[in-house]
Amino acid sequence: MLTDSHCHLASHKFPADELPTLIADAMASGVTRLVTLATCLGDLETNLSICRDHPSVRSCIGIHPCDVHEAPDDAVDQLRSHLTDPRVCGIGETGLDYFHPAPGTWSEETFRDRQKLMLDQHFTLAAEAGLNVVIHTRDRTGSASFEEALAIYRKHAHHARAVFHCFISTRENARRVIDLGGLVSFGGVATFKNAKDVLDVAADLPTGTFMVETDSPYLAPHPHRGSRNEPALVRVVAEKLAEARGETVADLAGHTTATAEDFFRLS
Ligand SMILES: [Zn+2]
Numbered sequence: 001m002l003t004d005s006h007c008h009l010a011s012h013k014f015p016a017d018e019l020p021t022l023i024a025d026a027m028a029s030g031v032t033r034l035v036t037l038a039t040c041l042g043d044l045e046t047n048l049s050i051c052r053d054h055p056s057v058r059s060c061i062g063i064h065p066c067d068v069h070e071a072p073d074d075a076v077d078q079l080r081s082h083l084t085d086p087r088v089c090g091i092g093e094t095g096l097d098y099f100h101p102a103p104g105t106w107s108e109e110t111f112r113d114r115q116k117l118m119l120d121q122h123f124t125l126a127a128e129a130g131l132n133v134v135i136h137t138r139d140r141t142g143s144a145s146f147e148e149a150l151a152i153y154r155k156h157a158h159h160a161r162a163v164f165h166c167f168i169s170t171r172e173n174a175r176r177v178i179d180l181g182g183l184v185s186f187g188g189v190a191t192f193k194n195a196k197d198v199l200d201v202a203a204d205l206p207t208g209t210f211m212v213e214t215d216s217p218y219l220a221p222h223p224h225r226g227s228r229n230e231p232a233l234v235r236v237v238a239e240k241l242a243e244a245r246g247e248t249v250a251d252l253a254g255h256t257t258a259t260a261e262d263f264f265r266l267s
Helices: 016-028 041-053 075-082 108-129 144-156 171-179 196-204 231-245 249-263
Strands: 002-007 031-037 057-061 088-098 133-139 162-164 183-186 210-212
Touching: 002 210, 002 231, 002 249, 016 031, 016 231, 031 041, 031 088, 031 231, 031 249, 041 057, 041 075, 075 108, 088 108, 088 144, 108 133, 108 144, 133 144, 144 162, 144 171, 171 183, 171 196, 196 231, 210 231, 210 249, 231 249
Parallel strands: 002 031, 031 057, 057 088, 088 133, 133 162, 162 183, 183 210
Antiparallel strands: none
């Protein structure tokens, strides 16, 4: 029993005819549940059809912060018609990405403002649906995207929970998320040789406050770093975290799966 709480099965890096093998490989390494995340209106139906073909997969629906410039103004509204679909288990991937430069004619300011507006709209939608939110934050330097996403979450924390995925920040920042009722999740970065800080944060967190993920096809864990990531490799993340926490992989897999089942209403 292991849950990959964050992957992108509709990515062009996962050709459709390879998906049955990818998912079978994940099952063979103990992964019983996968959460795939849409990133734009264009990949929504692909994610949902993957759920239809593979009962172990559920989907979050949202507009990734790096895609907000291509999304129509009413993109989040357009997600509304899918809220009652039983394959939909959460809202995301949304968030704030201050790492990538603003595209085309966008200024940094207008691009960030659109990301913030859409993050806020995702929370409103989640509250309406009784679902929770998956947040991406990334900075070139400093932690503005984290701080500003946390401020938006704080406004909505009474109505929806959020997970800060691919968490690489400090113990104190993890605590601030958890204090609002949120979660963090750890992926391949926790296995990198230079990521001892991330492991130290994961080592201390109470059970029920974090999940594991791959973010595949991105961010393959060590020693696969640089190659295409896939859901089966969530086991590598789980093993590294379990070792750091002094618990068995089975225990870690059990409580992180229970956390994911609760957060994504998967039961
Ligand atoms: Zn992602």
